[in-house]
Amino acid sequence: MYVASIVLAVLLQAPSAQPAADTKSDPDQEMVCRRIAVTGSLVRKERVCKTQGEWRRLADRGNAVAREIVDWGRGRPSGQ
Structure with a gap:
């Protein structure tokens, strides 16, 4: 019980990660x-939580992969 109270005290004294003003x-x-x-x-x-930039990069990459698949399909003669 004593160890738990020490750990709790240390966690409560830890500084916050980032101020909210930076994200704005x-x-x-x-x-x-x-x-x-x-x-x-x-x-x-x-x-699933990600930053707005990460969501945008995931969407851009997914669109790029889809474009590559379509382009690959157009470049080959049918039946192959």
Whole structure:
């Protein structure tokens, strides 16, 4: 019990990670949480939190992959 109270006291004295004012200046650093459906489940969803910049990079990469697939399909003769 004594150890737990020491750990709690240390955690309460730890400085905060970042002031809230810094996130207002850069919109890409704003945290956004989304609920993503779990593959193989009809009901289950997971909460995923990323910065706005990370979500944008993921969407851009997904679009680039889709474009590559379409371009690859157009460049080959049909039936191959």
